[in-house]
Amino acid sequence: MELDVVMLARLQFAFTVAFHIIFPTFTIGLSAFIATLLVMWQRTGRERYRTLARFWTRIFAVSFAMGVVSGIVLSYQFGTNWSRFSEVIGNVVGPLIGYEVLTAFFLEATFLGIMLFGWKRVPPWLHVLSAILVAVGTLTSAFWIISANSWMQFPAGHEVRDGIAYPADWIAAIFNPTFGWRLVHMVTAAYLTTAFVVLAVGARYLLAGRHSDHALTMLRMGAAMAAVLAPLQLIIGDQHGLDAARYQPAKVAAIEAHWDSAEPAPLVLFAIPNEAAERNDAEISIPNGASLIITHSLDGRFAGLKDFPFEDRPPVAWPFFAFRVMVGIGLLMIALGLWGAWLMWRDRLETSRVFLRLAAISWPAGFIAILAGWTVAEVGRQPWVATGILRTGEAASPVPAASVATTLALFLIVYTIVFAAGITYMNRLINAGPSGRDSEVEGVASRPISAATGN
Amino acid sequence: MLELYLPVIWAILIAVAVAMYVILDGFDLGIGVLFPFARKEAERDQMMNSVAPFWDGNETWLVLGGGGLWVAFPKAYAVIMPAFYLPVIVMLLALIFRGVSFEFRFVSKPRHELWDAAFFAGSTIAAFAQGVILGGLIQGVTVVNGQYAGGPFDWATPFALLCGVGLVVGYALLGSTWLIAKTDGAVQARARGQARALLIAVLVLIAAVSLWTPLGFERIAERWFSTPNIFFLWPVPLVTVALGWLVWGGLNSGREVVPFIGVVGLFVLSFLGLAISTFPYLVPPTLTVWDTAAVPDSQIFTLIGVIFLLPVILAYIVFVYWTFRAKVSVGSEGAYH
Numbered sequence: 001m002e003l004d005v006v007m008l009a010r011l012q013f014a015f016t017v018a019f020h021i022i023f024p025t026f027t028i029g030l031s032a033f034i035a036t037l038l039v040m041w042q043r044t045g046r047e048r049y050r051t052l053a054r055f056w057t058r059i060f061a062v063s064f065a066m067g068v069v070s071g072i073v074l075s076y077q078f079g080t081n082w083s084r085f086s087e088v089i090g091n092v093v094g095p096l097i098g099y100e101v102l103t104a105f106f107l108e109a110t111f112l113g114i115m116l117f118g119w120k121r122v123p124p125w126l127h128v129l130s131a132i133l134v135a136v137g138t139l140t141s142a143f144w145i146i147s148a149n150s151w152m153q154f155p156a157g158h159e160v161r162d163g164i165a166y167p168a169d170w171i172a173a174i175f176n177p178t179f180g181w182r183l184v185h186m187v188t189a190a191y192l193t194t195a196f197v198v199l200a201v202g203a204r205y206l207l208a209g210r211h212s213d214h215a216l217t218m219l220r221m222g223a224a225m226a227a228v229l230a231p232l233q234l235i236i237g238d239q240h241g242l243d244a245a246r247y248q249p250a251k252v253a254a255i256e257a258h259w260d261s262a263e264p265a266p267l268v269l270f271a272i273p274n275e276a277a278e279r280n281d282a283e284i285s286i287p288n289g290a291s292l293i294i295t296h297s298l299d300g301r302f303a304g305l306k307d308f309p310f311e312d313r314p315p316v317a318w319p320f321f322a323f324r325v326m327v328g329i330g331l332l333m334i335a336l337g338l339w340g341a342w343l344m345w346r347d348r349l350e351t352s353r354v355f356l357r358l359a360a361i362s363w364p365a366g367f368i369a370i371l372a373g374w375t376v377a378e379v380g381r382q383p384w385v386a387t388g389i390l391r392t393g394e395a396a397s398p399v400p401a402a403s404v405a406t407t408l409a410l411f412l413i414v415y416t417i418v419f420a421a422g423i424t425y426m427n428r429l430i431n432a433g434p435s436g437r438d439s440e441v442e443g444v445a446s447r448p449i450s451a452a453t454g455n
Numbered sequence: 456m457l458e459l460y461l462p463v464i465w466a467i468l469i470a471v472a473v474a475m476y477v478i479l480d481g482f483d484l485g486i487g488v489l490f491p492f493a494r495k496e497a498e499r500d501q502m503m504n505s506v507a508p509f510w511d512g513n514e515t516w517l518v519l520g521g522g523g524l525w526v527a528f529p530k531a532y533a534v535i536m537p538a539f540y541l542p543v544i545v546m547l548l549a550l551i552f553r554g555v556s557f558e559f560r561f562v563s564k565p566r567h568e569l570w571d572a573a574f575f576a577g578s579t580i581a582a583f584a585q586g587v588i589l590g591g592l593i594q595g596v597t598v599v600n601g602q603y604a605g606g607p608f609d610w611a612t613p614f615a616l617l618c619g620v621g622l623v624v625g626y627a628l629l630g631s632t633w634l635i636a637k638t639d640g641a642v643q644a645r646a647r648g649q650a651r652a653l654l655i656a657v658l659v660l661i662a663a664v665s666l667w668t669p670l671g672f673e674r675i676a677e678r679w680f681s682t683p684n685i686f687f688l689w690p691v692p693l694v695t696v697a698l699g700w701l702v703w704g705g706l707n708s709g710r711e712v713v714p715f716i717g718v719v720g721l722f723v724l725s726f727l728g729l730a731i732s733t734f735p736y737l738v739p740p741t742l743t744v745w746d747t748a749a750v751p752d753s754q755i756f757t758l759i760g761v762i763f764l765l766p767v768i769l770a771y772i773v774f775v776y777w778t779f780r781a782k783v784s785v786g787s788e789g790a791y792h
Contacts, residue, residue, distance in 0.1 A: 062558045069554040073547045075518050079536025080543055090529025091749045095757040098526040101519050102764040109515045113508030113775050167752045397537040403607045407544045414548050418555055425562040
């Protein structure tokens with residue numbers, strides 16, 4: 001690996017975007033969860049939901065701040081590190097990012113103020129509405145970002161003149177072929193990730209015998225979400241895979257470590273892909289398995305890596321292993337989700353110590369799966385930064401390698417400090433618990449509502 | 456015709472976004488700059504709480520400014536960002552420390568000294584870097600064949616560093632007048648004293664930049680002193696002096712809102728002055744708004760969104776400022792959130 005400007009810029013972007021995605025993932029799910037809790041509080045008047053909403057809002061605030069500051073970095077890195085990219089596809093992708101700012105950023109950033117500080121300052125309905133608007137804002141943001149990213153994966157609605165992409169049909173560009181399932185896949189992943197965090201926190205309290213009322217609510221809501229979304233994500237992922245096979249066959253070939261399109265493809269459970277010899281070493285596989293998954297037919301054929309010229313192939317090992325990590329975690333999540341559903345049905349959810357112990361350590365699962373999934377998506381579409389239009393190797397800025405190396409080091413230092421502090425503080429808030437320090441504040445503002453609903 | 460007018464409309468829009476950013480994030484960055492001068496924890500809480508509900512929305516204008524530049528002028532974005540590579544990234548890193556400090560400082564209590572320092576340093580460095588970028592842009596960028604062709608430290612001139620200092624002092628002035636309007640007690644009294652000193656410093660710095668730019672850069676001298684321009688432009692410095700006088704009077708007569716409004720006026724005028732100095736160049740002295748514009752299709756598509764969404768955005772921003780219009784006193788925000 002030669003550390004030229006392109007490679008340093010790739011490392012820097014991979015690091016900053018991987019750091020960033022953790023927080024939006026969590027805040028997309030958490031804002032929806034908090035809004036749900038507040039709506040349930042409004043409808044039932046039960047104080048437990050409001051206390052929980054307040055508790056999670058404190059954690060949300062920390063996560064959101066980290067998401068905002070790390071996100072702003074990305075919007076400038078397009079220019080600082082990838083100026084050629086900005087110029088070549090700016091006419092098409094720029095407006096999508098512009099719409100994200102206009103429809104999502106201002107909405108969530110502004111109403112966040114009311115969500116965090118408006119507990120006593122605005123009427124309850126307005127506070128609930130603000131929480132909902134923040135949740136809608138995070139979703140809208142996901143819409144535009146996935147649209148822009150999907151366009152880069154498989155561009156549409158554009159024409160290329162003198163190497164520059166120009167818009168031809170905005171609807172086709174926004175709703176590009178791989179966008180739909182990728183958006184559903186990502187949003188489901190965000191909700192699922194948050195569901196496991198909520199589940200884990202509930203389980204942690206129950207095991208410690210603390211906050212048992214609140215813990216039970218979290219455990220049930222988390223387990224129910226996991227039981228529904230984890231299996232659903234498998235189906236969504238399969239549909240997304242069919243899109244990928246149609247539009248990004250080289251990526252799918254790399255994921256499956258499939259070399260030769262003349263044969264039906266086995267499902268490779270483990271292998272060490274050997275790119276020089278164009279084969280897999282130490283392969284363990286199920287015959288015809290991948291054919292069944294990709295073509296939904298046992299002896300179906302799909303493109304192998306040898307069908308692509310060497311310079312158009314993605315690296316094989318990264319997407320291959322990252323995909324297996326993602327799917328492995330997904331299957332574990334399904335198992336835990338179904339087990340939880342079964343326990344709930346038998347009314348033993350809160351008493352099964354084994355389940356609680358596993359649930360309590362399951363919180364990182366979604367985050368790891370998300371990082372693995374994005375690794376598949378982004379490494380698998382190489383060597384292109386915008387497929388068929390611009391190669392990654394030609395997209396970087398005319399800046400010295402030393403500048404990129406220096407700032408990469410700075411990012412590593414700063415993000416490590418901020419990440420460590422953020423995780424420590426979120427953990428501290430979780431340890432303090434929902435009925436922690438401001439229990440006396442709880443009753444005051446909500447009394448009119450309790451009175452209004454007759455509780 | 457579209458090719459003629461659209462880039463001008465977009466240049467004005469981006470200028471408005473940057474001006475909004477400078478004013479709105481300016482006052483909360485300024486509070487960070489002034490942070491060390493308040494020694495008591497309760498006073499620092501009061502200062503921070505006066506901007507806590509707003510800072511995130513304020514910073515979003517920076518994304519709109521940067522994003523807007525990319526949307527409307529991709530070629531300028533692709534030159535400016537590499538040209539100011541180091542100051543841009545230092546600014547972003549500083550904004551990270553500033554931004555997370557709002558939450559981290561609160562959660563880490565009583566061991567929050569680190570985040571007090573991070574809030575001050577992040578705010579100050581971000582302000583300085585922004586001033587340097589502004590100054591660097593005014594002095595000009597080396598461009599060959601539409602690409603940045605200078606070195607990594609071309610921006611580091613005495614003029615740009617002076618602009619950096621100028622913006623730190625200017626933001627501190629904005630922050631101090633914000634505190635006069637939004638707080639009471641010891642914090643307000645201290646801010647009033649600080650604002651007087653800062654106002655004098657800012658007026659001196661405005662004068663310095665106003666003299667340096669025409670003397671140092673011929674194109675700017677020509678813009679201001681050639682006929683007929685000078686007949687239209689002579690009121691600009693005069694109004695600046697008048698606004699300085701208004702702020703000074705407001706500070707001495709115990710007015711609470713007038714100083715802030717007056718300082719916003721000073722910022723708008725200075726900004727206008729710089730715009731007059733550089734237009735139509737987006738990347739002085741080579742690339743104009745027309746050289747760097749995206750195709751009309753792209754500019755129109757986003758412009759439609761701006762026309763419909765910006766009024767809505769402004770409406771709910773006003774609403775949030777209205778919701779939190781009350782003064783913030785020591786201990787008045789006992790339960791942070």
